[in-house]
Amino acid sequence: MNQFNILWVDDEIDLLKPHIIFLNNKGYSVTSCQSGMEALEMIKEDSFDIVFLDENMPGLSGLETLNSIKEKESNLPVVMITKSEEEYIMEEAIGNKIADYLIKPVNPNQILLSLKKNLDHNRLISEKTTSNYQQEFRKIAMDLAMINSHEEWAELYQKLIYWELELDQIQDSGMIDILESQKVEANLQFGKFVEKNYQDWFDGNGDAPMLSTDLINKKVLPHIRRNEKVLLVVIDNLRYDQWKSIEKHISPFYDKTQEMSYYSILPTATQYARNAIFSGLMPSDMEKHHPNLWKNDMDEGGKNLHEAEFLEAQLSRLGMRDVQFSYHKITNLKSGRKLADNLKALGNNDLNVVVYNFVDMLSHSKTEMEVIKELASNDKAYRSLTESWFKNSPLLDIIKNAQSLGLKLILTTDHGTINVKSPSKVIGDRDTSLNLRYKTGRSLTYQGKDVYAAKDPKSIKLPAMSMSSSFIFAKGDLFLAYPNNFNHYVSYYRNTYQHGGISLEEMIIPYVEFSPK
Known part of the structure; x- marks a missing residue:
């Protein structure tokens, strides 16, 4: 065990010699003094790992000494020891971020436990x-x-x-x-x-999990039918580990009532998975029933411009066309602030939907910006960056305001993302889609072991751009790379966050329900 240096401050320090001998025998080095002023001088001269501080001393009191210590050495742990159990003393000491609080008479094992909690923790x-x-x-x-x-x-x-x-x-x-x-x-x-x-989940031969298409009907609408007013927040690209990193910032305002995971459909890409959430339909059915709203990979224009219309159509199909709802897609700080400020005006809606795009933008920025590559160099850093954004974001303000309006909160995502490490060569014609984790097109050539190939897209409810079109989905942490300019391509995209393929991180995603505190 490393030898730790302890400063023990007590005007009756001679009575504590048995405790000091006990700690010395345990391998700790104890320096003692009898006043707050003396303690402050010693802290200025020497380095200590922890301070035991008597609260009731003549001259500079324990609380005054504590304040002075924290002004000079804010990270130095201080254990307050007092005869008094008065609440105001305890509150003031805790307010000054004491490491522990002990009531006299203390025994050696209490002291040892406090040391282990603070130094050996x-x-x-x-x-x-x-x-x-x-x-x-x-x-x-x-x-x-x-x-x-x-x-x-x-x-x-x-x-x-x-x-x-x-x-x-x-x-x-x-x-x-x-x-x-x-x-x-x-x-x-x-x-x-x-x-x-995967194919069995759609042909009735397999036990299917809850999928993107089930989310509104099976999870959100039951609350609406019970006359609960719901705020549904869909944070694009939010992995399960990122959800766990932001959870603690919601808990002061909401009690978690359910947490579960569900499966994103393939491809685990926004235009497929998020449109499936709001339409309640698989992509081939969206193409069939809403040809004016659905766009395939190589079609021009935005692929997620009609989520509100898809939601309205789903509500109508399910016999709930009377549901009063709002839909908001937040892609920048200004629109987030505006919604947070105006949320009260939406409080009478049955359902308010917020799609928040920050995490998706963060993953794309990691590919394109060196500074983000540095800040999100691995999964731990990626989680930390997500947490830092969330706790300072308009989204947290939106959630706080929703709590004050008494809204039920449902938080989820459309798919996750994975840090890709290794390339897998693929060849396709010029009409092949561009995503790094899946490809759709004609005459695709690929490494069979690296992908799940759907040669008949209709079998997994995906649209086919032509009679000979197929889909391939990269597995694990692979990304699909063309042989042309291969080394540059691989160097550029390796260790970036991508989605569209098959991995635990992309497919198994969080669904969480909360009730306002």
Whole structure:
């Protein structure tokens, strides 16, 4: 154990010699003094890891000493020790960010526990987390060989996210590398599962998960039927781990009543998955029933310009044309602020839909801007950047204002995204789509092991641009690259966040319900 330096400040320090001897025997170095002024001088001269501070001392009181310490050394942990249990003393000490609060008489084990909480905390948590993950690693490895249902895959993915977030806290690069390799293996097996089962989800031969097309009908409208007023927030490109990073910023205003995952349809791309949410239809059915609203990959113009019309048509088809709703797509700070300021005017609607595009823009910016590449160099940094945006965003203000209006909150996304690492060569004609994670076109040539190929798009409810068109979807962390100018292309897109293909990160996505506090 590292030797920690303790400063113990008490005007009756001689009575504490047994405690000091006890700590010395445990490997701690204890320096003592009898007044606040003396303590401030010692802190100026020497470096201490923690201070034990008596609250009731003549001259400079404990609280006054605490204030002075925090002004000079804001990160130095201070444990307040007092005979008094008066609430105002406790509140003032806590307000000054004390590390702990002990009531006299204290025994040696109380002191030792406080030291371990404050000084050995990270080491103890690291050791415990590492030990627990090592045990869980073996179980996850066994589960990977046996999983055979969409429910089990969703459960395993959430377990991997849990351990990823836990290991983030302890900075054990060895354990993080092990987890990363386990995620790669999981995505390899998940790709095989999707390739084997995806078509069955649409022809009635398989047990299908909740998909993009089910979201409005199965999850949102039941609340409307119970006369609850709902704010539905769809954050484009929000992965499950990013959701967990922003969750704590919503909890002061809303109580979480349900959290689950659902599956994005393929391709896991905005024009397919988000249009499927609002229309309640698969892409081939959108093309058939709403040819004026649907656009295929190579059609000119925006592909997500008619989500409000799709939603209106779905409500009408489901016999709920009387539902009063608003739809808002937020793509910049100004429009976000405007909606936050004007949300009260929408409070009487049955349903208010907000599509927020920041995370999608962030993933594209990582490809195009060097500064974003630096800020979001890996998944941990990507989560951190998402959290920093969210807690300072108009979206959080919108959620706060929704809480004050008593609106039910539903938060979800259309698909996730994955950090792509390795290229897979593909050849297509000039009418082949441009996405890095899926391609649609005629006469595609590709590495069969790297993709899920749908030679008959209609079999998975996708439109075919011609009789010979097919779709291919990249698995795992691969991205599809043309042989022309291959090295430059690969260098430009490697370690960027992409979507459209098959991975746990793209397909298994969060759905969360909240009630206002």
